[in-house]
Amino acid sequence: MEEQIITYSSCPVCGSAALHKSLSALDYLVSGKEFAIWQCEQCALRFTQNVPDVFSIGPYYQSDNYISHSETSKGIVNRLYHFVRTLTLSDKRRLILSATQLENGKMLDIGAGTGAFVHHMKSKGWQATGLEPDEAARRNALNVHNVNLLYSEAFFQFPADSFDVITMWHVLEHVHDLHGYMEQLKKILKPEGRIFIAVPNYESYDASFYKSFWAAYDVPRHLYHFSPETIFQLLEKHNLRLHATRPMWYDSFYISLLSEKYKKEKKNSIRAFFVGLISNMKAFIDKEHCSSLIYIIGK
Secondary structure: OOOOEEOOOOOOOOOOOOEEEEEEEEOOOOOOOEEEEEEEOOOOOEEEOOEEOOOOOHHHHOOOOOHHHHOOOOHHHHHHHHHHHHHHHHHHHHHHHHHHOOOOOEEEEEOOOOOHHHHHHHHOOOEEEEEOOOHHHHHHHHHHHOOOOEOHHHHHHOOOOOEEEEEEEOOHHHOOOHHHHHHHHHHHEEEEEEEEEEEEOOOOHHHHHHHHHOHHHOOOOOOEEOOHHHHHHHHHHOOOEEEEEEEOOOHHHHHHHHHHHHOOOOOOHHHHHHHHHHHHHHHHHOHHHOOEEEEEEEO
């Protein structure tokens, strides 16, 4: 089937036609193709232009190195990913408990990958459901974590007020039907429930340092590239309330290490460490410059 392309003439978040090209980045993971990244002058969203549509994007995820699907541990970057993921599973659970004041409840994890977080929450007494579009990832979830994940299509089949907690850990930037997802999130969240959305932040120091090599652009899989202002306007558009933001301190180091790998010169792990450290130091003063942010959202 011929690849179908989406070309935006207006902003995918706010609808403004005031757009301009910001930079170009390569798909280092799969195709090697170059994609333009444009920016909205109204809400500051950056987005990947001429991106494959939902029916054409699948081949861009087919890589043994796409770690959230494959569970590969080859190489220092992937080993670091697994180490950090193990550390952050408990951190995420504690954040959920703190924000909701619930010891257990019903949780939906969207884009569950190989099911590590769903497995962790189940082990702590939560009724945890996971959604994952990739067949290989669902298979790994069953084999590695003994977790049965649902197809992503189930998302629009849940009734209203179904979940106390909905999580999207680095998932929203992959979603083609952005506004449809936001409305469904609001519908299936219980009145006092919370949504936890984690996304990269292109206003971070590591993003400004690596520019087009910044690994969190991850074109074309990342359709959108958010800033805190963009998230605020997106939530406002859907009558959702931002309760708090929390930094993801480990991401600056992981993203910097991966960005060094993408540069043409020899990978520099020491420089990656210092870029990540400087990024976090700047974010400690102003967390809206953290490499990735968690947005805690309610109705």
